[in-house]
Amino acid sequence: MTGPHVRLLVAVVALLLAVAPGAAPYVAGAQPGSTEFLQVQIDSVTPDIVTTTSEPLVTVTGEVRNVGDRPVRDVVVRLERAAATATSSELRTDLAGNVDQYQPVADFITVAPEMARGQAVPFRLAYPMRSPDQPSLDIEAPGVYPVMINVNGTPDYGAPARLDDSRFLLPVLGVPPVGGSDASASEALDSAVPPDTTRPVGLTMFWPLADRPRLAAGAPGGTTPVRLIDDVLATSLAPGGRLDTMLSAVDFATGVAVDSGGALTRALCLAVDPDLLVTVNAMTNGYVVNDAADAGPGTPTHQGAGQQAAIDWLARLKTLAQRMCVVPTTYAQADLDALRRVADPGLSAIATNAGDIVDQILGITTIRGVSLVGDGPLTGPAVQLLSDQGPTVAIGAAALTGPGDSGGVAPESADTAPVRYTPNVVAAPFDPAVGAALAGAGTTPESPSYLEPSLDLALKQDSEVARRQDALGALLWRSLNPDIEPRTEILMPPLMWNLTPQDAQSMLTTVATGIRAGLAEPRPLPAVLDEARATARSEPMPAGPLGNPRGRFDDGVVSGIAAVTGRLWGLTAALTTDERTGLTGRQYTAPLREDLLRALSLSVPPDARNGLAQQRLTTVGRTVENLFNAVSIVNPGGSYTLATERSPLPLALRNDLPVPIRVQLDIDAPPGMTVTDMGEIVLPPGYLPLKVPIEVHFTQRVAVDVTLRTADGLPLGEPVRLSVHSNAYGKVLFVITLSAGAVLILLAGRRLWHRFRGQPDRADLDRPDPIEVAMSYRDDEGAGDTTQERRTDPVTRRWK
Structure with a gap:
């Protein structure tokens, strides 16, 4: 092939190579x-x-x-x-x-x-x-x-x-x-397309201030200094840290200089984790940090470095809280579905009614009657738990299916209209797709566990910029779609939101821009609650999770928490108040109950929840066991000898707890021993000697088993076996001795009676004849020995 054909082929190849990138x-x-x-x-x-x-x-x-x-x-x-x-x-x-x-x-x-x-x-x-x-x-x-x-x-x-x-x-x-x-400037300006602002969205946004549980497990109340598992909060609370960024951003955005009309302030509400406040407040008095992350009480520690950062951050939050809406989250962001499976009403009440803690630390009155479900799904068990606690509006993710769950039908938008599940519980849902987009922003993106599997996508977004863009688009999506119903929206970011300063500024600026542009209008949280209660339609209880969804707590963790909680409540019921320090039994054991809520925290990534929960549960269970063993009977190590049948049994009780405890003694007495029930004993801290009234009806050495228990029957300490030796007479010997004495007295009296009357005693009638006795004596003149025979009178028994 030569000539024009070759040149033509070369031209075709060159053309193909030129367009190849586009094709x-x-x-x-x-x-x-x-x-x-x-x-x-x-x-x-x-x-x-x-x-x-x-x-x-x-x-x-x-x-x-x-x-x-x-x-x-x-x-x-x-x-x-x-x-x-x-x-x-x-x-x-x-x-x-x-x-x-x-x-x-x-x-x-x-x-x-x-x-x-x-x-x-x-x-x-x-x-x-x-x-x-x-x-x-x-x-x-x-x-x-x-x-x-x-x-x-x-x-x-x-x-x-x-x-x-x-x-x-x-x-x-x-x-x-x-x-x-080529249009003129005026024509070009007229070509701009503004948004449709005829149907603005009523906007409410929660701004989270929360963290993972940092308090070390197994430390009861009154333990000083407070102990943390790590010193992450020292960095997080300091300038430039995560919690400092979250607080500084909202403080600046709602300031008078920036938000002069207060529109953004009315749309925002601080969602504060009570567990974080408890931890930061404790840090202000100094604290120590475990040398090992999973260490229990008594392990090596070092001094924490965040005391001043905690003081400054908490002071700024107190000032901000005076001018903003504040609502508590579930304590330690505990999973309500798992709490319902634990089935302990007391623990559930602590988790869902933590507003008093926030009020006391911040010096404000938080908004009540609202429950932030957190990053987990609003399931039927969770709704039932909330219903048992009284009227509330639950803020949780709405149901939303993806293309794999919709049976080939194009997926719709989430329905965020309020629904009433029980007479006590109304749900005000938020769009899970929007919540997931917000969760993807920041330095540690997470996929919330409330997402359906088809929407739980492993997004290839290694760029913080791309993830931030997704969050900004999700924030404005409903406002830019005027045909989407309802025209209200709740923005619920993840409680562990980890934003950079630029991310935080962009989020708040976007919300403020939407309000200023007329696409949204602020809807304060009290208005959300009132509207939800008034307009909610009745719906059946939401279904529980099927199978074992990602991040669900194992049955072993749940049953373990239920067992430890039951024992802890039993011990708490027996504890009283120490009059010297004012420490109550409930205050003393409260941190251990809170530890069990921390074990169920949704702030931990789903794949690590069960492992970390089991670690904390093991530590708390060991501490509770030690508390039971701290109240015991002192083992004398020898034997007791009872001098009489009514000698008391001496015992000594020991209480190593800092509060008094109400106890009862159980003495397993052998046959022949009667023990007086001492009833309920208030055992103060330290030692208490006791004398237990007993009555013994035998003379021998026996073993007596003594146990200590609470007023409700829970065993305390280890049982003690005492060796008791009794020298006392029993009742039979006493009766015999008494009868013998009476007979002796009767016979002696009869003999004396006859003697005084000169009558022979019938007891002597069967005696042999009187004995003749020969006596030798020396006469007065000393004439020598004389033998004289004398005879006793048979009647008087006198010598004749």
């Missing part, structure tokens, strides 16, 4: 393979929220990195977008999985002809929102638009393919004027 994604349009070659990261999106006054150009910057095991050639990127999100489930599904809904904004741009292993190359994509004469995003109306960065390349020994993508949401509050046209 590659459609030829290899499948999902990226299991082997990672390239990874794209978004570094900035400008503007993050598009308004009518924004620059008409949308700019996305980032970098592509070769993370594979071989070079990649012909690396190209392209910007694509999908239609505005129409349902809340699309806030999740558009960010992963299928890409058919995305259309290219422009052709591919070459990032690098070849990328070596480990090499990173930056990129920048900038397009107008709309333009008649150049490539643009072609966005004509406000809404929330999914955007994707598509990366293609050809790995060594492979074919051209889409190797990675990164997606995010672009909220458009208003479309800027058309750019790049």
